[in-house]
Amino acid sequence: MPQPPAPKPLAQDPIAEARRHWEEHGWGDAADGMAAVTAVMRTSQILLTRVESVLKPFGLTFSRFELLALLSFTATGALPMAKAGARLQVHPTSVTNAVDRLENAGLAVRRPHPSDGRTVLVAITPAGRDLVPEAVAALNKQVFSRPGFGQEDLTALAGILTRFRRQAGDFDESPGEGVTAGP
Known part of the structure; x- marks a missing residue:
C-alpha cells in the first residue's frame, strides 16, 4: 500500500521564521531551544500521521x-x-x-x-x-x-533522544540492560 501524498509544503520553514521572531524580540538566548523543541514536536506529528495512515486499514x-x-x-x-x-x-x-x-x-x-x-x-x-x-x-x-532519515542520522537521533529521555527521568535503565516483556 503506497504512502498517502504529503501535504503541500509551505513556502518557508515556519520554525525558522519563529526563531527569527524570537531573536528579534530579544529572546535569542532561548531561540535554539525553542527551534529544537518545536522541530521535534512537528517531526513527531509528521511521523504519527504516517504511522496512523498505515494502521487505519487495520x-x-x-x-x-x-x-x-x-x-x-x-x-x-x-x-x-x-x-x-x-x-x-x-x-x-x-x-x-x-x-x-x-x-x-x-x-x-x-x-x-x-x-x-x-x-x-x-x-x-x-x-x-x-x-x-x-x-x-x-x-x-x-x-x-524508510522513515526519512539516513542510517547515520537514525543512529545519532536514537542515541540523542535516548540520552535525553534518560536524563529527563523517563526511565532508569543502565546502558546495555534489556527490558523484559513478561507480566
Missing part, C-alpha cells in the same frame, strides 16, 4: 497498536491494565479507552486476575494475535524501514 490507531504489540510480546498474552499503562507510559484513562476499542473490535478482552481480585487483566485475542504481524509488516515496509 482499524487501529498507534496507541491501540502499541497495546496489542505489548500484549503479543508477553508470555501469556495478558497484563494487568495498570502495568500495561506503565509500560506504555500513558494515563490509566488512555489504557481504558484503548482496551474498550480493542474489545469492541474483538482484538482484546478484559478478564479477572487469577490471584488478585482487585486487578483486571487485558488479554490479546486470537484475532488480535493474527493482526499484530500484519500491522507490523505494513509499518516496517511503509514507515520504519
Whole structure:
C-alpha cells in the first residue's frame, strides 16, 4: 500500500521564521531551544500521521497498536491494565479507552486476575494475535524501514533522544540492560 501524498509544503520553514521572531524580540538566548523543541514536536506529528495512515486499514490507531504489540510480546498474552499503562507510559484513562476499542473490535478482552481480585487483566485475542504481524509488516515496509532519515542520522537521533529521555527521568535503565516483556 503506497504512502498517502504529503501535504503541500509551505513556502518557508515556519520554525525558522519563529526563531527569527524570537531573536528579534530579544529572546535569542532561548531561540535554539525553542527551534529544537518545536522541530521535534512537528517531526513527531509528521511521523504519527504516517504511522496512523498505515494502521487505519487495520482499524487501529498507534496507541491501540502499541497495546496489542505489548500484549503479543508477553508470555501469556495478558497484563494487568495498570502495568500495561506503565509500560506504555500513558494515563490509566488512555489504557481504558484503548482496551474498550480493542474489545469492541474483538482484538482484546478484559478478564479477572487469577490471584488478585482487585486487578483486571487485558488479554490479546486470537484475532488480535493474527493482526499484530500484519500491522507490523505494513509499518516496517511503509514507515520504519524508510522513515526519512539516513542510517547515520537514525543512529545519532536514537542515541540523542535516548540520552535525553534518560536524563529527563523517563526511565532508569543502565546502558546495555534489556527490558523484559513478561507480566
